[in-house]
Amino acid sequence: MLFNSLIFIFFLPIVFFIYWFIVNKNIKGQNFFLIIASYFFYGWWDWRFLGLIFFSSIIDYFIGKRISEVDHRKSRNILLILSLVSNLGTLFLFKYYNFFVENFVSLFTSMGIELEGSTLQVILPIGISFYTFQTLSYTIDIYRKEIKPTKDLITFLAFVSFFPQLVAGPIERAGNLIPQFLKKRTFTYHDGAEGARLILWGFFKKVVIADNCAFFVNNIFDNYPDQSGSTLLLGVILFAFQVYGDFSGYSDIAIGTAKLFGIKLMENFKFPYFSTSITEFWRRWHISLSTWLRDYLYTPIVIQLRAWGMMGIIVSTILSFTIIGFWHGANWVYIVFGLFHGIIISYEILTTKQRKRWKKKVNKRLYFVLSLGLTMGFYLFTLILFRSNTLTDAIGYTQHLIDRSLFTLPMIIAPKYRMIYTLLLIIVFILLEWFNRNKDHVLDVANLPTFKRWGVYSLFILLIIVFGRFNNNDFIYFQF
Amino acid sequence: MKLFLHKSILAIVVVVLLHMLLSFFADGYTDSVYEKVSSGKKKSLALGGSRMSQAIIPQVIDSILEKPENELYNFAFTNSHSGIGPVYLNAVKNKVLSKSTNGIFLVSVSPWGLSSYGNDNGDATVLREQNFGLAKLSNFSSSPNYEYLLNGYGYGWGNILLKKVEPPIISTVNEMGLGLDGKWSYVHNDGSLEIKTTNNDFSQINKKIQKQADDFINETKEKNYELSALRFSYLNEMITFLKGHGTVYLVRLPVHPKVFQYEISKYPSFNQMIEKISDTNSVKYINFAEDGAQYEFCDGNHLSRKGAKLFSIEIAKSLNRKQ
Numbered sequence: 063m064l065f066n067s068l069i070f071i072f073f074l075p076i077v078f079f080i081y082w083f084i085v086n087k088n089i090k091g092q093n094f095f096l097i098i099a100s101y102f103f104y105g106w107w108d109w110r111f112l113g114l115i116f117f118s119s120i121i122d123y124f125i126g127k128r129i130s131e132v133d134h135r136k137s138r139n140i141l142l143i144l145s146l147v148s149n150l151g152t153l154f155l156f157k158y159y160n161f162f163v164e165n166f167v168s169l170f171t172s173m174g175i176e177l178e179g180s181t182l183q184v185i186l187p188i189g190i191s192f193y194t195f196q197t198l199s200y201t202i203d204i205y206r207k208e209i210k211p212t213k214d215l216i217t218f219l220a221f222v223s224f225f226p227q228l229v230a231g232p233i234e235r236a237g238n239l240i241p242q243f244l245k246k247r248t249f250t251y252h253d254g255a256e257g258a259r260l261i262l263w264g265f266f267k268k269v270v271i272a273d274n275c276a277f278f279v280n281n282i283f284d285n286y287p288d289q290s291g292s293t294l295l296l297g298v299i300l301f302a303f304q305v306y307g308d309f310s311g312y313s314d315i316a317i318g319t320a321k322l323f324g325i326k327l328m329e330n331f332k333f334p335y336f337s338t339s340i341t342e343f344w345r346r347w348h349i350s351l352s353t354w355l356r357d358y359l360y361t362p363i364v365i366q367l368r369a370w371g372m373m374g375i376i377v378s379t380i381l382s383f384t385i386i387g388f389w390h391g392a393n394w395v396y397i398v399f400g401l402f403h404g405i406i407i408s409y410e411i412l413t414t415k416q417r418k419r420w421k422k423k424v425n426k427r428l429y430f431v432l433s434l435g436l437t438m439g440f441y442l443f444t445l446i447l448f449r450s451n452t453l454t455d456a457i458g459y460t461q462h463l464i465d466r467s468l469f470t471l472p473m474i475i476a477p478k479y480r481m482i483y484t485l486l487l488i489i490v491f492i493l494l495e496w497f498n499r500n501k502d503h504v505l506d507v508a509n510l511p512t513f514k515r516w517g518v519y520s521l522f523i524l525l526i527i528v529f530g531r532f533n534n535n536d537f538i539y540f541q542f
Numbered sequence: 543m544k545l546f547l548h549k550s551i552l553a554i555v556v557v558v559l560l561h562m563l564l565s566f567f568a569d570g571y572t573d574s575v576y577e578k579v580s581s582g583k584k585k586s587l588a589l590g591g592s593r594m595s596q597a598i599i600p601q602v603i604d605s606i607l608e609k610p611e612n613e614l615y616n617f618a619f620t621n622s623h624s625g626i627g628p629v630y631l632n633a634v635k636n637k638v639l640s641k642s643t644n645g646i647f648l649v650s651v652s653p654w655g656l657s658s659y660g661n662d663n664g665d666a667t668v669l670r671e672q673n674f675g676l677a678k679l680s681n682f683s684s685s686p687n688y689e690y691l692l693n694g695y696g697y698g699w700g701n702i703l704l705k706k707v708e709p710p711i712i713s714t715v716n717e718m719g720l721g722l723d724g725k726w727s728y729v730h731n732d733g734s735l736e737i738k739t740t741n742n743d744f745s746q747i748n749k750k751i752q753k754q755a756d757d758f759i760n761e762t763k764e765k766n767y768e769l770s771a772l773r774f775s776y777l778n779e780m781i782t783f784l785k786g787h788g789t790v791y792l793v794r795l796p797v798h799p800k801v802f803q804y805e806i807s808k809y810p811s812f813n814q815m816i817e818k819i820s821d822t823n824s825v826k827y828i829n830f831a832e833d834g835a836q837y838e839f840c841d842g843n844h845l846s847r848k849g850a851k852l853f854s855i856e857i858a859k860s861l862n863r864k865q
Contacts, residue, residue, distance in 0.1 A: 068692055082543065254546040269698070479712055479724055523557060527564075528700030 063106035065315045066269055066532060073103065078322055082249055093220040093243055096323070100225035104189075107229075111187040114152065119222040121148045122197040126204045126211040138205060145201040153194045156186055161392030189229030191389055195354055197222055200236040202358055209237045217243045226319040230312045232330040232350035239325070247324030255508065259519075260318025263505040266522050267311030269530035271491050274484045275304035277531075283449055286459045291468030294459060298442050301449050303488050306335065309348070314503065333499045335492075338433035340406045340440060351389070355382050375411060380404035390448075395456055399447040406440055487529060564699040565686035570729035571705045575619060575675055575694065577729035579633075580685040584615040585642040586788065589634060589780075590650025591625070592735070593795045594618035596844045598648060599854040600732035606858035612646050612788075616733030622674050625655050626773045629671045631780050636682045638787050645788030646861070649780065650795055651816050651827075653809045656774060657767040664772045709738065736847050737840050755800040755842025762804075769809065774819070781823045790825040791861065792816060796834040796853060798842045805831070828860055 063070055077099045085091040105112050125145045129138050163179040170177045200221075203209045212218050221240050227233075282289055282297030289297070313330035320327045334346035344352045360382040367374030380401065387400015410417075421429050446463075450456035474481045498504045505522070507515050570577040574595065588598040600614035607614075617637055624630040638645070662668050671677055675694025681687060691699060705726070712724040725739040784790045794816065797805070805812070813829065820827035830853070837849035845853055 249543050249546070251543075251546050254543075254550075258550065479708060519553070523553075524700065527557075527560070527698040528704055530698035530701075531696060532698065533696035 063103045065312065065319075066265070069106065073099075074319065074322075081323055089244070089246055090214075090216055092247065093214075093216045096220045096225070097216065097223055100220070100223040100228055103225035104223070104228055107188055108185075114187055114190070115193060115223055115228075116219075118149060118152060118194065118197050119219050121145065122201050122222075123211075123215055123218045126201045127213070129201065129204050130211045142201060142205045145198065149194045149198045153190060155182070156184055156190055158392045192231045192233055193222055193228060195233050195351075196235075199233075199354060199358060203236055209240075212236075212240050212244070214244070224320070224325070226316040226323075226325075227327055230309070230316070231348075232313055232316065232328050233354050234327060234350070235354075238328060242325050249324060252508070253321045253324065257318040257321030259505040259507070260314045260321065260503060262318075262519065262522055262526075263503055264311040264314030264316075264318060265526055265530070267307040267314065267491075269311075269532060270307075270487060270525055272304045272307030272311060273531035273533070274480075274487065274529065275300040275307065278481065278484065279304050279449070283459070286455070286462055289462065290470055290473055291463050291465040292470050293472040293474075294463040295468060296472045298445055298449070298459075298463075300484075300488075301445055302335070302438075302442060303491070305445070305448070306331075307491075329502075333495055335438065336434065336496065336499055337437050338430060339410050339437055340403060341410045343437060343441065344403070344407070351386065355386055355389075359385060372412070376408045379408050379411065383407060393451075394453050395447045395450050398453065398456075399444050402440075402444050402447070483529065487525075561699050564702050565688065565691055567706065568686055568691065568699075568702045569706075570731070571709070571726070572702050573695065573705070574727050574729060574735055575623065576687065576690060577731075578617055578619065578733050579676075579679060579682045579690050580687040581615065581683065581731075581733065582685075583639045583683050584613065584617065584637055584645075585639050586612040586614040586645035586647065587617040587634065587637065588614060588648040588650075588733070589624070589630075590618040590648075590793075590795075591621040591623075591652065591655045592619070593652060593797070593844055594648075594650035594793075595620070595733075595735040596737065596840075596847075597795050597850050597853050598857070599730075599734045599847075599850050601730075601734075602851055602854035603858040603861070604732075606855060606862070607646075608862050609646075612644075614646065614648075614732070616735070618650060618733075619676065621654050622670055623676050625658075625669060625671050626777045626780065627669050627671060628666050628776060629669070629674075629677045631776055631783070633676050633679070633682055634780060635783060636680070638784070642787050647784040647788060647790045648793050648857070649777075649784070649790060651777070651792050652794065653769065653805055653812050654762065654767060656769060656777065658770040658773065659768075660766045661768055662770050662772055666772060669772075734850065736850075737844070739840075751798065751839055751842050752800065753842075755798045758801060758841075758843045759804050762808075769812075769815075774815070777819060778823065781819070781825055785823070785825070790823070792820050792825060792827040793857065794827075794829045794831045796830045796832075796837050796845070798839050799834045801842055802831055802834055828857070830856070 063073060077095075081092060081095060081099075085095040101112050101115075104115065122145055125141050129141045132138055132141070160181040163181050167177050167179040200209075200211075200218075204211050212221075217240060220243050221234075221236060224234075224239070279297055279301045282293060283301070286294060286297070310331040317327045317330070328350055330348060330350050332346040332349065334343050337343035337346055360378050363378040363381060364375055367377060370377065381404070383404030384397060384400040387396045387398070387403070390396040390399070424432075443460075446459050447453075447456045450459060494504045498506065505518070507518050510518065568576050568580065574592075588594055588600065595616060595618040598614075598616050598618070600616050603614050604612065617634065618624060619630075624633070658668070659670055666672075675690060675696075678693040679687075679689055681689050708724070709726050709728075712726070716724070725737060728736050728738060730736060781790050781792075794813075813831075816827055816829075833856075837853055838846045839849060840846040
């Protein structure tokens, strides 16, 4: 089920009502009901994959329990490996198997050896990368003795399948979410209002900003050989707002929806487009993924390679970011996307002192603007990879972009007026984010007088009604 | 909780009322579908894709036909919405006045409307129209059509007003010489679709038509169109149904000569296939495909309003001769 679908408009109030007024007598009842609602939410897309979530949950529930019961290091290691194999094995099978087969066949064919690889005819279960990482972190945390396993299967199933964040995150940690499922939840007006504000802001980002940009982005990227350099530049800028509006919009709706149920999810975006370095960008973008990889991949590798000194840090960084890229999809474009980010972050690590010296010498504002410009320039360049279907397309797009026609006016494929109002909406969006960058989110208006507050709500509702697109466009991150 | 519920319910009620109000503004400007699924049931229909939607002006035909009481209505949509198949057949069955037996039905036959993207293997669930508005509808004749606005429209309903105010704004700004050109569609009360543009200089537009014809041809290649046995079986079923409600004519519309040459080369026996269907079902087949050079097009594929008026006169005369 999509947040921006008609069915969700009916689903949410019904679930809210049953949760607070019918099954509110005991915690187990509420958790059990959340599982039912979450499985219904997921099954609305394809019920056949419910078994996969259940299977993944059960495996980790029992392995987690067993790890905490045994003291013998070797047994604990075996159990952890079992969890890793079952989770990553499932992920590999559904997401990466065909990629590896096709690439091995191509590799051997290029060496003159004919191989026949059989690929699987399977569709990628929505959200598999998100809930797999979530359950993995549970067993790893138990293995590290950072958390204790839950003895309550219902709670654990609710933790894995909690519908607001099931299919596109934030990737929650057991240490944050499970304790919330174990205690009695109380509804507060503050949480409810804050949740509703986040949902409103998330919808604005998704259906007004992202989906209006998508209209042009699809046109430009699908026909890039016929476009001028300036049009291609516009295309990638619009894609930057599409992907941000789409994914951060989803996260806001997810966090807001969870608040309506008395659950606090972790922050996933913190105004990333105002970052002055790629390192800072990843502290603000998809925070739940970058911190997950920091804790479970980057830090362990750095520790393993500590004898290598700075070289160990650089290797860990490049490797971690390449894996972040690969996490997004079984395609070379994502691997190269991650690799580029890893290289740039390594450069930033190596030049930290140098850049601090520059910062002191140069005018602060100028330094900020230059850093912001360079960061966004690099980010936009890598977004070409992110949006392209193949590396060839990405190279072709870049070649067409860096052309004399880069210095001409962009050609607008669609009606100009539609482009004009899309650009105006983006400008408004940037200004709103800029002036509210120190708040939790843009619609954090709880302190405004009632009249002004409702004026703000009305304005955003009107913008959604007039400019929103509801073509049931999937969220981009569903495919990951 | 009480305060939160009171405020939420109030906000929801206001939003719902606002939407109900907005729905009453929906009309031919809303999109190329709404007017057609919100007009009442009809006795006579012109059926097909976007070529038909723009080519047939029922008011012009009714004024020439010897039986103007037929009140023809253009119920053609686009190649994506209304390829001949189960979805469109269901729409047509719901649109025809059930008691009427003496209507006329102009059914457009084109290779594209009778093709699928690739081989459909006789599986109706893979047909392209399953993803579009008509497939989600059970009601094709109520006004306002909430079912369509909720399931098929795809925009916030405020866009209904935006679509109404855009044309005069664009025209005014364009007349001021500020370079804001634009194009918009309007579905007339008779169901015919008119594409309007700020640039009505067809000498200019004609320069682009060759390229647009090429674009259309390339698009059909990319989509890998293949004639579909399934669609042909539904064409037969549609003819059988419509014959119960009046007289059926199969019509092949005029297309740009370049597109026509491509259609002949890709589907050399298409005409014979249609003639066979017309003979089998004892319905008349009128073929205008070779007459494209006589008409004005707004692109390489669709007649302009001026071209549509001329063609509607021509087809009305032809119907008078055939009746």
